[in-house]
Amino acid sequence: MKPLLELKNISTFIGPFHILQGVSLEVYPGEAVVILGRNGAGKTTTLRSIVGLQPAASGQITLDGVNLLGLPPYQAVRTGIGYVPEDYGIFDFLSVEENLLIAMWIEDKDTLARRDSVLDLFPALKDSYKRPASTLSGGQRQMLSIARALVNENKIILIDEPSKGLAPIIVEKVRDALLKFKNKSTIILVEQNFDMACSVGDRFYIINEGRTELNGPIQELYDDQELQRKYLGVVNA
Amino acid sequence: MHIFAMLFINGLAEGALIFLMAAGLSIILGLLGVVNFTHGTLFIWGGYVSIWVFGLSGNFFIALLAAIAAGILMGLIFERLFVRPVYGNVTAQILITLGLMTIFTDMVRLLWGPNPIPANRPDFIDGTWIWGSVIISQYRIFLIVIGVLVAIGINFLINRTRVGMIMRAGTQSPDMVQAMGINIKVYFSGVFAGGAALAALGGALYVPLVGSVWSGMGINNQILAFIVVILGGMGSFYGSAVGSIIIGLTVAMVSWFYPPLTVYSTVILLILVLSLKPEGLFGTAVRR
Secondary structure (H helix, E strand, O other): OOOOEEEEEEEEEEOOEEEEEEEEEEEOOOOEEEEEOOOOOOHHHHHHHHHOOOOOOEEEEEEOOEEOOOOOHHHHHHOOEEEEOOOOOOOOOOEHHHHHHHHOOOOOHHHHHHHHHHHHHOHHHHHOOOOEHHHOOHHHHHHHHHHHHHOOOOOEEEEEOOOOOOOHHHHHHHHHHHHHHHOOOEEEEEOOOHHHHHHHOOEEEEEEOOEEEEEEEHHHHHHOHHHHHHHHOOOOO | OHHHHHHHHHHHHHHHHHHHHHHHHHHHHHHHOOOOOOHHHHHHHHHHHHHHHHHHHOOHHHHHHHHHHHHHHHHHHHHHHHHHHHOOOHHHHHHHHHHHHHHHHHHHHHHHOOOOEEOOOOHHHOOEEEEOOEEEEHHHHHHHHHHHHHHHHHHHHHHHOHHHHHHHHHHHOHHHHHOOOOOHHHHHHHHHHHHHHHHHHHHHHHHHHHOEEOOOHHHHHHHHHHHHHHHHOOOOHHHHHHHHHHHHHHHHHHHHHOHHHHHHHHHHHHHHHHHHOOOOOOOOOOOO
16 A cells, blocks of 8 residues: 655754754555654654645655645645644634634535534534634634644644643543544644553654654554653653 | 814825825735835825826726726735745845835836926815815815725725635734645735735825825825824724824814924824833734
C-alpha cells in the first residue's frame, strides 16, 4: 500500500534557526499516527511545514501523490488537509457558525450535511452556534477547531496538542471525540499527553532535536518504559 | 437655533467626506497592519481625475466612477508592487508610502500644472433649500447621503458577506485564514484597492464642495483621517464612522464660534479622548 502522506528528509528554518533537520514519516490511509517528542523537538513545526505555514527549505512532502513543497498554505490545505493548530486558531471576531462557514470550501448539500453531523459530534457547539467564538471555553474552542477541520472532505487531519491547557475532564471529552471520528479519517496527532496519544494512535514517530529517530506500533512504545523515559521523559510510578 | 441646524448639516457633510478617507485607512490598518500615507495622494488623484473626466463627459456620475476606477487601479499597483514586500515592517511601510505620496503628488503637478483648477458643482445639486431661516446646501445633503450609503454598504460587506467574514478573520490571523484554504493575499489587494477607491471618491466629492482642486489638498484631509482613525480606535469601522462625525461637527462648530481655535480643536479632542481611552472610542486595536 502506498502512503497517503509522505515526508522525506524535510528541513525547515525559523529565521536563522534550523528547526527540522531531517524529518521523514509515512502515514497510510485510515491510520492515526502520533508524533511524540520533548518540548522544542520540532513536532509543531513538522505540522506547520506540511501545511506550508512554516515552509520547508528542502526535502519532499507529498499527499496522495501531490507535491506540497513550495505550495502556499491555502493551496496545500486544499489538497485535502484539515489543520487544528496548537492554539486552536479560532477567529474570535466571528460566531461559531461563521467559524465553520469560513472553513467550508464549498457550501453544497454534502458539506452542509457534513457540518450537521460534525455538530452532532460536538453538541456543545450547537448550543453556542450563534454566539461569538470569543465567549467559548477552552474545551469548546478545541472542539470548534476540530469541527472546522472535519467540515470538508479532507484526506488527512493534522491535530496539534489537542489536550494542551485543558482540564482533565475536558481532555476526556476531546479524546472521546477523536476516537469517534478516528475510524473515518486519517490522522496525524501531535501530543504530549502520553495516555491520550496511546489511546488514539495506531503508530508513533518520535522526533528528537529536529529529526525523526524512532517509529513503530504505539503498543511497542506503551510497553517499553525505557523508551518512554529516554525520549519522552515519562516516569511511571 | 437655525445656526445650529446649519452647522449640524455642515458638520455632517464634512464628517461624511472625512469618513470616506478614514474608513479605508482604518480597514487597511486593521486587516493589513499597514500605515498608509498614500491616502492623501489618492484623495488628490480622485479630485483631479474627476474634474478632468467631468470636463470631458459633462456627467458628474461618470466623473465619480472614473475617480473610483483610478483609485482602484492605483491601489492595486501600490499594494502589489510597493506595499506587499513590506508587510509586517511598519518602518518600511511608512517610508515607502511617504515616498509614493511625494512622487504621485508631484506627478499631479506635472500633468495638470501647479495652479489650482476651478471646479463647479453639478447643476442638479448646486442650489440651496430654505426652510424658515435655515439655508441648506443641496450639495452638502448629497455628501451626507453618499456618506450614509457608503457606510451602509461597508457595514453590509463586513457583517453580511463571506468577503467580510474573511476580512474580519484576517484582522485576527491572516495565517489561519490561509490554513482554511483561502488566499488571503487576494483579499489584501482587494481591501487596499477598496480603501484607495474610497479615498479617491472622497477627493472627487471634496473638489466641488470647495470649488477648486489643487495638489496640496490631500495632506490636511489625510491628517484629519489619521486623527479619526486614532480617535475611533485603530481598525474599527464603527470607530471611523463615529469619529468622522465627531470631527466634522467639532470643526463646523468651532470654526463658527471661535475660528482661531479651529486648527487646534481636532488635536485637543484627540488628546482628550486618548487620555481617557487610549485605545480610542471603539477600542478594537490592531491585533498584529
